Amino acid sequence: MDTCALSISSLSSASSSSSNYHHTDFFPSSSYSSVLSLTPPLPPSVELSAVLTDTRLTLDVYRGGAAALPLLWASVPGQLRGLQYLRLGSEDAAGLDGALGVVPHLTELRSLAVRGHCLYDSQGDPLPGLLTTLPSSVSSLSHLVHLDLSFNQLSCLPSSLLSIPTLSSLLLCYNRLSALPPDIGLLSSLTYLSLLGNELVSLPPSLGQLKALQTLDVSHNVLEHLPDEIGSLEELVRLDLSQNKLKRLPETMGCLLSLRELVIYSNDLRLIPHCLKKLPLLKIDVRDNPLGQPPTPPPLPPTPDVMFFLLLSFCVSSAGCHVFLPGGAELLFPPGCLVRTTRLEWIEKRPERKWVWLEEHDILLSRPLELRPHGITFLKPVEVCVPYHRRKRKEVVVRRFDGQSWSTLPTDLRKGSESHMSQFSWFMAVSRLVKDTCSVSPTGVMLVSSSDPGIKLHFPPDCTRLYVSDVQALCGDPQARVSPLLCLSQTPNIHFLQPVKVQIPLPPGVTGHTVDHTCLHLLHGDPTAQTWTDITSQVSLCVTHLYAIFYIRHFSWYWLWYTTQHYVSGVARKVYQRLKQFKVQFLVLQRKADPSQVLLQCLPANKVEGRVQSLSEQYDGPQPSELCDLLEGEQFFAGFERGLDISTDRPDCVQGRLCFMFYSSLKNLKEVYICPAQGQERPVRGQVSYYRGEIPSNLPEEVVQKRKGNDNQWLATLPLRLPEPQYPPLNLGDPESGYLTEANLLSISLQIGHDWRVIGINLGLSYQELDRIQDNLGALVLDMLFLWARSAGPGAVSKLVAAMMESGRRDLAEEIEDIVSIGRRKYSLSLRRLGLEAEGSSLVENPCAPTISTCCRNNCL
Numbered sequence: 028m029d030t031c032a033l034s035i036s037s038l039s040s041a042s043s044s045s046s047n048y049h050h051t052d053f054f055p056s057s058s059y060s061s062v063l064s065l066t067p068p069l070p071p072s073v074e075l076s077a078v079l080t081d082t083r084l085t086l087d088v089y090r091g092g093a094a095a096l097p098l099l100w101a102s103v104p105g106q107l108r109g110l111q112y113l114r115l116g117s118e119d120a121a122g123l124d125g126a127l128g129v130v131p132h133l134t135e136l137r138s139l140a141v142r143g144h145c146l147y148d149s150q151g152d153p154l155p156g157l158l159t160t161l162p163s164s165v166s167s168l169s170h171l172v173h174l175d176l177s178f179n180q181l182s183c184l185p186s187s188l189l190s191i192p193t194l195s196s197l198l199l200c201y202n203r204l205s206a207l208p209p210d211i212g213l214l215s216s217l218t219y220l221s222l223l224g225n226e227l228v229s230l231p232p233s234l235g236q237l238k239a240l241q242t243l244d245v246s247h248n249v250l251e252h253l254p255d256e257i258g259s260l261e262e263l264v265r266l267d268l269s270q271n272k273l274k275r276l277p278e279t280m281g282c283l284l285s286l287r288e289l290v291i292y293s294n295d296l297r298l299i300p301h302c303l304k305k306l307p308l309l310k311i312d313v314r315d316n317p318l319g320q321p322p323t324p325p326p327l328p329p330t331p332d333v334m335f336f337l338l339l340s341f342c343v344s345s346a347g348c349h350v351f352l353p354g355g356a357e358l359l360f361p362p363g364c365l366v367r368t369t370r371l372e373w374i375e376k377r378p379e380r381k382w383v384w385l386e387e388h389d390i391l392l393s394r395p396l397e398l399r400p401h402g403i404t405f406l407k408p409v410e411v412c413v414p415y416h417r418r419k420r421k422e423v424v425v426r427r428f429d430g431q432s433w434s435t436l437p438t439d440l441r442k443g444s445e446s447h448m449s450q451f452s453w454f455m456a457v458s459r460l461v462k463d464t465c466s467v468s469p470t471g472v473m474l475v476s477s478s479d480p481g482i483k484l485h486f487p488p489d490c491t492r493l494y495v496s497d498v499q500a501l502c503g504d505p506q507a508r509v510s511p512l513l514c515l516s517q518t519p520n521i522h523f524l525q526p527v528k529v530q531i532p533l534p535p536g537v538t539g540h541t542v543d544h545t546c547l548h549l550l551h552g553d554p555t556a557q558t559w560t561d562i563t564s565q566v567s568l569c570v571t572h573l574y575a576i577f578y579i580r581h582f583s584w585y586w587l588w589y590t591t592q593h594y595v596s597g598v599a600r601k602v603y604q605r606l607k608q609f610k611v612q613f614l615v616l617q618r619k620a621d622p623s624q625v626l627l628q629c630l631p632a633n634k635v636e637g638r639v640q641s642l643s644e645q646y647d648g649p650q651p652s653e654l655c656d657l658l659e660g661e662q663f664f665a666g667f668e669r670g671l672d673i674s675t676d677r678p679d680c681v682q683g684r685l686c687f688m689f690y691s692s693l694k695n696l697k698e699v700y701i702c703p704a705q706g707q708e709r710p711v712r713g714q715v716s717y718y719r720g721e722i723p724s725n726l727p728e729e730v731v732q733k734r735k736g737n738d739n740q741w742l743a744t745l746p747l748r749l750p751e752p753q754y755p756p757l758n759l760g761d762p763e764s765g766y767l768t769e770a771n772l773l774s775i776s777l778q779i780g781h782d783w784r785v786i787g788i789n790l791g792l793s794y795q796e797l798d799r800i801q802d803n804l805g806a807l808v809l810d811m812l813f814l815w816a817r818s819a820g821p822g823a824v825s826k827l828v829a830a831m832m833e834s835g836r837r838d839l840a841e842e843i844e845d846i847v848s849i850g851r852r853k854y855s856l857s858l859r860r861l862g863l864e865a866e867g868s869s870l871v872e873n874p875c876a877p878t879i880s881t882c883c884r885n886n887c888l
Contacts, residue, residue: 068094068122070835075099077788082109086126087116087145088784094122100129111137111170116145117156117179131164136171143178144201156180166190177201177221189213195239200224212236223247223267235259246270246290258282269293269312276300292316344368355414356396364407372399392423393456415456422461506546508534509602510575510587526578534589539572548595549577552584559586559599609691611657614639615715615745616648622750627665627715628696629657629689652717652743657689662720663742665697671713671747672704684718701749711749717742775839782834789830790815 068091069078078085078092079099084107086092093115100107110133117123123141130139143156156179165187172193177200184207188194195216201224212233219242227248235256242265250271258279266283267290274295280286281302289303292314299318303309341350347362352373374397392415413425425436465474476482510531533542547570551562569576575587588595610632618624626646630638635651657663664684667673677699679686689695703711718740779786792815816823824847831840 068092068098075103079106083112084110085114085788087114087140087142088788090116090146091119091122092116093119093126096126096129100132104132107133109135111135113138114140115142116154117141117143117158118146118154120157123157127162127165131162131167134167134169136168138173139168139171140173140175141179142175153178161185161187163187169193172196172216174198184208184211192216195219197221200244207231207234209233215239218242218262220244230254230257232256238262241265241285243267253277253280255279261285264288266290276303278302281305340370340372342368342370352396357410357412358398359410359412360405361407361409364405364409366406369403371403373397374399389457389459391455391457395428395455413456422459424457424459426455426457504590504592507588507590507592508537509589510534512552513585515582515585522580526580528576528578529585530574530576531585531587532574533570534587537589539570542570542589544570546589546591547575548588548590549575550586550588550595550599552586552599559596561595608656608658609689610654611689612651612654613717613743613745614648614651615747616642616646617747618645619647620645622748623700623702624698625701625715625747626696626698627685627687628694629663629687629717630695631691648747649745652745655717655742659689659691661689663687663689664718664720666716666718667701667713667747668716669713670704670707670711671701671715671749673699673701686720701747703749709749709751713747713749714744715747716744775843779836779839782836786830786834786836787815789833790826 069089073089078088078095084096084099086095089095096115107129113130113133113136115123115126127141130136141156141158143158144153146154148154156177158176158179159181161176163186165185168191170193171191173196174188174191174194175196175198177198179202181199181202181204183204184199186208188197189208189210190213192213193216194214196219197214197217198219198221200221204222204225204227206227207222207230209231210233211231212235214237216239217237218239220237220240221242221244223244224247227245227250229250230245230253232254233256234254235258237260239262240260241262243260243263244265244267246267246269248271250268250273252273253268253276255277256279257277258281260283262285263283264285265288266286269290270293272295273291275298276291276296278300280300284306286306286309289309289311292312294316296313296316297318297320299311299313303311343350343360343365345363345365345367347360347364350358350360352358352375356373356375375394393413396411396413398411411425415423426433427436461477463474463477465472474484510533513529513531515529533539547563547568548561549563549566549568550559552559566577566579579585586599588599590598592598611629612632612635614626614628614630614635616626616628618626626642628638632654639651664686666684673680673685677685679697685697685699687695687697703709719742824843828840828843831837831843
């Protein structure tokens with residue numbers, strides 16, 4: 028027992044001197060698991076019971092964890108001989124070599140995983156696996172049925188694997204395999220084979236001997252053809268051939284009677300074999316293939332000034348050249364563009380959202396073409412021709428990325444999409460909506476679409492100006508006139524050191540010879556407060572025959588009025604408010620993945636249709652409301668009614684209603700989580716109603732008149748349904764010892780990150796439960812935390828705090844304690860309001876608990 032109290036490093040040296048310590052089967056697991064130290068190579072806080080059970084050993088959740096396997100084998104080999112499941116990380120070369128020397132001795136293994144990308148560096152990037160081969164002695168694992176060697180550096184399939192006839196699942200994703208051995212058919216028990224993300228050019232004919240194979244994934248390789256023997260895979264159910272270079276499929280695939288899913292997108296297939304149409308239960312994904320298009324013509328024979336190549340680099344001399352890139356892109360280097368011979372590089376990349384920029388309604392027509400080295404300058408413009416598939420009635424342009432932003436290059440459409448540039452960077456062809464512009468004068472104009480001459484817009488005379496009769500009616504002055512509204516802005520918003528001269532035209536019908544200077548008023552506008560001030564007496568206003576000239580030191584809004592009225596500011600405000608009244612529609616949409624998340628938005632009517640289409644993939648809900656009138660800067664509210672409530676306290680929530688301020692140039696959008704009102708159970712068929720705020724005091728009189736009546740505050744009502752939840756709400760703990768709501772757990776889970784597996788082990792979750800959690804990082808963290816919370820008993824919050832401390836996440840432990848502290852204070856205040864003393868908290872009956880829990884939940888959220 029004293030020997031077991033030593034660290035593993037001490038045991039490794041002791042075991043070599045005495046064989047008496049090699050057999051420790053007689054030690055109960057409870058006796059050494061709490062004493063045996065795993066330091067080094069694992070952290071000091073990790074005990075043996077955290078990584079080892081009766082049949083499972085997990086060493087891929089700690090940096091360098093594989094180095095612990097030979098030390099464990101030296102100290103407790105009897106405990107390891109019965110292992111059936113082993114997981115190792117392959118990011119540490121030294122530790123991995125030692126672990127692979129022990130693996131052949133674990134003859135009872137059924138599942139072995141030696142993977143890279145299990146851990147992450149300080150920058151958040153996954154650590155690559157360093158496994159290059161397996162020892163030949165691995166063939167002694169006669170019970171092995173599952174092997175995962177993904178994210179490593181295997182250049183060929185280890186020959187020792189072919190001697191394991193029981194192997195049924197083999198994962199070799201993201202390695203460097205360029206070919207499979209010709210005798211791979213020896214793996215006769217194989218049912219699942221994944222070769223995703225390798226460098227395979229072809230598949231051997233012996234692949235057809237895998238009669239039991241049900242799933243084959245060879246996507247993201249460089250396959251150019253398939254062997255006819257693939258039709259012999261009688262039990263094949265799913266076949267993934269996406270992201271390859273296949274030009275045709277063999278006719279023998281018609282014999283795959285068990286095939287239910289065929290994924291062949293992003294290849295070079297122009298025809299689908301007729302034999303596949305005879306499989307009625309087969310689903311095929313054929314996206315991004317040139318189906319039905321004629322074959323690409325062969326390249327022209329090379330001439331002295333034309334260079335063809337299949338390499339990733341080429342040389343350009345001062346004489347220039349014409350370069351044809353695989354895929355159809357062309358580069359024309361004119362003579363004299365370079366002083367000396369220079370080696371240039373190119374690469375065609377898959378588009379990724381994180382750096383390919385597309386505007387709304389844009390369509391990417393080509394793969395981004397990267398030309399290197401970046402920033403190299405040419406003495407003459409170089410012509411870049413990017414191939415694309417023509418889109419009807421859309422404009423095609425070439426966009427360039429300079430390392431910071433995208434810009435559109437002048438484009439000439441001849442053969443492909445042609446542009447000129449003086450520096451190397453990223454290029455791509457984009458189809459965008461045709462934009463036609465024109466200047467609209469007071470006399471009117473007609474705009475004809477350059478894409479379709481049948482589309483015409485006719486602007487009648489005076490459509491861009493306020494009618495004089497309207498101004499005169501609002502002013503009560505038959506002689507009133509106004510000039511165009513001049514809106515000046517500047518960045519930064521500071522005063523000029525010298526006066527700036529401004530010239531604006533006089534109001535229509537007024538000239539310098541007939542003007543009455545006492546009726547001429549220059550107004551200064553504040554766009555934020557929407558107020559107008561008469562500054563005529565503060566400036567030197569000079570009037571010529573057609574213009575008024577004045578000097579300013581600060582940019583803002585200016586408006587020249589001609590009227591006999593003395594108080595012009597109020598009249599100008601009425602006219603401006605009339606110009607700023609909008610027809611709007613309201614949206615109420617629910618996220619498809621989580622119906623309790625609701626999006627509320629108010630938009631001008633001309634923007635609603637495009638907004639609904641852009642949200643249709645993620646959101647669902649009723650049609651937009653009927654048209655309503657709102658003013659720029661007007662306040663309105665959204666109220667949840669008929670059994671619905673907002674599940675959190677918000678500063679913009681006034682008496683159960685969300686407060687909005689309408690601005691035509693903004694999104695006017697808010698997203699909230701809803702829940703049933705107190706005492707209401709799901710499902711709930713409720714509604715959202717929009718109401719006006721208080722009527723502004725500066726509204727035009729005709730607008731105020733339209734708002735009279737019993738429902739003058741109501742705008743629109745839209746239905747909203749809260750369905751039955753998949754799981755009941757989680758309320759962890761109790762108010763006396765500590766209380767956390769489902770929203771608190773959600774907030775905590777977003778901060779756990781890659782420590783989720785360690786925290787799950789410290790929370791007491793079994794390895795089987797952790798292995799069943801598979802998805803992206805955010806989803807698996809939520810699954811792990813909520814799985815534990817549903818079965819947690821009394822004192823669960825203290826267990827969660829202890830698990831965070833043991834996992835090295837003191838920050839999360841302190842945050843949980845702060846939440847619990849706030850909840851306890853709320854609980855104590857609730858007891859006082861009920862007339863109970865703190866000592867009598869244990870006498871509180873259960874019917875009070877929901878009220879107290881609700882109070883704590885609202886506070887924590």
